Amino acid sequence: MKILVRTAGLLGKHLPPGSEANRAELEVPQGSTPKSVMDRLGFPDGSYLVSLNGKAVTIAKRGDVELQDGDNLALMPPLKGG
């Protein structure tokens, strides 16, 4: 199945070569989770914010939530306000 992974700013460097600046469509196996995708792309868990289809996924849930075909996963640096 395919998911869309979006990043922000300089984090685009973690996406596979040839990706657009900050987005990539990824083929992932059934049963994938935000955590497994982060591991594959080299995002240290706990250092970045994760949102799935626009909703925040806390650290505790990142290994449990099963991704579905067409999901939109965003990985962002934690900056608030300002």
Next chain:
Amino acid sequence: MSYVVVGAGPAGVIAAETLSGLGHGGNITLVSGEPEAPYSRMAIPYLLAEDIQEDGTHLRHGEGHYDKLGIKVVHERVASIDSKGKSLALESGGSLGYEKLLLATGATPVRPPIAGMDLDGVKSCWTLEDARQIIANSKPGDNVVLMGAGFIGCIILEALVARKVNLTVIEMADRMVARMMDKVGGDIIADWCEKQGVKVMISTRVNGVSENGDGTYKLELEGKDPMNADLVVCATGVKSNMEFLEGSGIETEMGVLINEHMETNVADIYAAGDVAAGFDFMTGKHDVHAIQPTASEHGRCAARNMAGDTTAYRGSLVMNTLNTLGLISTSYGLWDGAEGGDEVVSVDKARSKYLRLNFKDDVLVGTLALGMTQHVGVMRGLIQTRTPLGKWKDVLMEDPHQIMSAYLACAQDASRRIA
């Protein structure tokens, strides 16, 4: 050349990295006043909400980041500056010489001068250590009182709600986020919070906090019944860290006064970020803009000037974006209007939407937007390019929601030029 940067927040870290990147050589020392790796206070709410772990707050990741750039990070606090001898006295007893010095010491929370502000159960939310304390002392269902519904208070508010505490917010002013929102907008935010189970008390003064003896605390409120809490979080404002400048001859007001080259009045000493009162883009006057974009711009510009690449700064634009339990608000520039200017508002309280545009002649000078995110970049673009809107100003005075059309008609070329 020996560069010393005091303060390891965004302004200091970016300045040190810029000095390294310019490749002019020299020794770069970054002095951090806290025992942690350089981190971002703006990530702390996510730590409280358990969206990230502690290392997620670190400004830079990767082993040896600072070493690789030739930046020596030392954990010391500066006691005073000898600007004639070009040396810093450290609280630990040692000293540190410099040829070019950047003050990026940021700010510290201030608490109101009332009884009980030093009790164990009263915490600020400013440092990583504060965050650890709040995490250790707040569990779901606890009664938590947040004193201060300013910008920082509202950011913490969301993190406390995520921790599932019973939250009451007490604000002395007549509205929430008084420094970035007018009464109409502040009331919409308060209604929004109330609907999500947060009790909001505006125009309310806390006269003192005391211990009940059972581990809980009592807040005395002026003209209202007292209130009990398991934890009090204080977010009643910050002040620039300037005490150590006494006797240095450096001129200060609300912050350290700097010119367009980030220089203080004392040779070879610069300032950046929350400690600095630099030029405001809109007014041209000195002001402290305690926001990340200003900190990064200041840091970068100061480093260039320290390294001899003379660069003038055009001034920082006041801007704030706030997410209060899902309601997004933004403010730019002279959001409360310009003298002799015009304003137009569009309010939809039921849908928590609000838009206010402020003009001086036919130029947009400030905006407020609540519950809408789609065109806020355009508002900023129009303000920063000082684009004359001509007849489009009349269109906007009739319907401020035509802002994108006005931008497309007037400002796109101007924005491209500065991009």
